[in-house]
Amino acid sequence: MSRLKRAAQMDSLAGFRAEKKEQAVPSGLLKAARKSGQLNLSDRGLTEVPQEVYRLNVDPPEDARQNVSFGASDRWWEQTDLTKLLLSSNQLTHLSDDIRLLPALVTLDLHDNKLSNLPSALGELQELQQLRLSNNQLRSLPVELCSLKKLSSLTLQQNLQESLPEELGQLLNLTQLDLSNNHLKLLPSSLGCLTRLQKLNLSNNQLSSLPDSLARLCDVKLLDCSKNQLTDVPAGLSEMSALEQLYLGHNKLRLLPKLLAPALKELYVGNNHIEQLQAEQLACLTAISLLELRDNKIKILPEQISLLSTLTRLDVANNDITTLPASVSLLPNLKVLLLEGNPLRGIRRDLLTKGTNELLTYLRGRIKDEGPTAMTLPSQARVNVHSIKTLKLLEYSEKQVAHVPDELFDAAAGLTVTTVNFSKNQLTCTPPRLQEFLSSLSDINLAFNKLSCCSDLCKFLQLVHIDLRNNQLSDLPSDMKNLTKLSSIILSYNRFKSFPEVLYHVVSLETVLLGNNQVDKVDPQRLMKLVRLSTLDLSNNDLLSIAPELGLCTSLRSLSLEGNPFRAPRAAIVARGTDAVLEYLRSRIPT
Structure with missing residues (x-):
């Protein structure tokens, strides 16, 4: 080909054009991140974090270099510091020390990558509260990570961890720690210093023992030690006063642990040698x-x-x-x-x-009837005195009667009764003779009756559980605030039009079930004062909106909102569960 022909095919302006470099992260995403403080780069096939991400709040944007004039909405120098960076489901093999250039990060999500180590510079992210590292190839943690004083959630499941630094106990604000599916054989004794922990997952490791220091974890509600090699558990677990769920399945236990944990509701000890x-x-x-x-x-x-x-x-x-x-x-x-x-x-x-x-x-x-252990009432119902004596239970349910016979109370005279079940009757008021058990009654079931008032219950100061579902209640008496031991109350299928005022004052509450009423408002600021509240059911009510501040009720582990006419959060978010709803609500709080 002649020189003239070749010249004709060449771009005569090539020398004047700047070579366009394809950006790994679209400039529009970076621009939006400067405004919102959030950048989602999940599932983009990244093998490394682009430099412009690390320098997002350091370097001016490309537009500024080209002397473009900015309107009021595009002033890059008024940018928001990046607080949330999502890098999950990529192909990252390492993280640069330049991560220190993002000191305002609150959430860093690196799960589902190929990381084998972490930079010590992570320790400089002193605002970090959530660090997600699951599904990587990490064998150890940098000691500097243990200096993150504000870290509340650390997820490390599905890695190759064989040991943990003793300095882990310095993460004093941790409320959730997931170490499942690793190769751990021992746990640091400093684990007991994490006294704010509420969830601790140690499942699928190679642990043959647990440290005695676990006894100091008095706020832990869920402890999962399943699929290890435990032959026993430390007696100190009995001191975990908030423990509700304990998973010990698939171990080598020969005896059922002797646990005095007063709140323990679920115990899983299957697949052992008991x-x-x-x-x-x-x-x-x-x-x-x-x-x-x-x-x-x-x-x-x-x-x-x-x-x-x-x-x-x-x-x-x-x-x-x-x-x-x-x-x-x-x-x-x-x-x-x-x-x-x-x-x-x-x-x-x-x-x-x-x-x-x-x-x-x-x-x-x-x-077999044992003489006085059974007697027949006029209604042909049986009173099992054996049940009253051994279970401390007074039961007269599913009779569809308007009054509880005196013979039932006569049979329990002089005996200690802690539980009463008068459900599925036609009661319009609390039976007066219940007051014979004022000093002992802790659990009362009056569900499926016709109660429109329950003021008499306020006298039972030992009450822990109250079941009043399927009645005709529209309000609760103000004196209910005197029930300082009340842990759970079930009010589903009644006639409440708002969250009962008195419940905001019962700080001992852990469970409130208010589903299927007509509740149209709830005050999240006052709910936050119920620091023990872990389960709240507001499903099938008349809530037209959900205040974003509800996301600050960090004690909630189960929040049911389905069946209400609000538009946000969307049904798809509600269907993803409590954590997703709370995270969405928090993201909507004006800064």
Whole structure:
């Protein structure tokens, strides 16, 4: 080809044009991040963090270099510091020390990458509160990371961690720590210094023991130690006074731990080597609702199982149980009993397939009357004095009557009663003779009645649980603030048009169920004062809007808002669960 032809095909202006470099991050995203303080670069195939991200708040934008005039809405020098950086689901193999150029970061999400180490410069991000590192290839943590005084959530699951620095105990503001699915064989004793922890996940490691210092974690509600190599657990776990859920399944335990944890509601000890249940261990489970003992080697269920009056689900499947004590039928709240895989004798196989209710009815029929332990009332209902004496339970439910017979109270005279169940009747007021148990009654169930007032309950100062669902209540008495031990109250299916005023003053509350009413407003500023409130059900009400400040109620672990006519948050966000809703609400708070 001649020189003239080649010249004709060449771009005569090539020397005057600046070479365009394709940006890994679109300039529009960076521009938006300067305004919002948030940058989402998840799932973009990045192998490294682009330099312009690190220097987002340091260098002027490209527009400024080209002397473009800026309007009031585009003044880059009035930018917002980057507080949230999402880099998850990329191909990152390392993180540069330049991360220190983003000192205002509050949230840094690096989960689902290929990181094998972290820079010590992470320790300079002193505003950091959330650090997500799960699904990487990390074998160790830089000691400098332990200087992040404001860090509240650290997720490290699905890595290659074999040990943790002793300095981990310096993260005094941690409320959530997830170390699951690693290769940990030991835990630092300083773990006990993390006294603000509420969730601790240690599952799927190689732990053969737990440090005694765990006893100091008095705010932990969920502890997951499943799928390890534990042969026992430290007695100090009994001092974890807030512990509600304990997972010990798939270990090497030979005995059911003796746990005095007063708030423990769910205990999972399946897939261990337990052969025997001892009465003293069962007696400690005073608040237990779910007990999972499946896939062990248990031969006998002791009669004392009937002492677990709060138990709703008992799973003893795949054990070596040959006989079932009839006292199981005395459990007042038992709804699910799982027995498959046991060599049971004396119970027809077809009976086991008919479900829990049929089985419990059959077992009750096997209990022989013992003279004065049973008596017949005019309504032909039975009073089981054995139940009153052993379970401290006074029950008269599903009778559809307007009054509770005096004979029932006569049978309990002089005895201690802690639990009353008068549900599914036609009561229009609280039975007057309930006051005979003022000093002992802690749990009362008056659900499915016709109550329009419950002022008498304010006299029962020991009450911990109240169930008033399916009544005709539209308000609660102001004296209910005197119930300083009240932990849960169920008010679903009533006639409330707003969040009951008095409940804002009951600081001991952990559970409030207000679903299926007509509630149209709730005050998040006052809710924040209920520092123990972990479960709030406001589903199927008339809420037209949700105040963003509700996201600051950090104690909430379960928030139900579905079935309300508000537009934001969208249904898709509500469906993702409590954490997603709270995070969305926080992001909407004006700064």
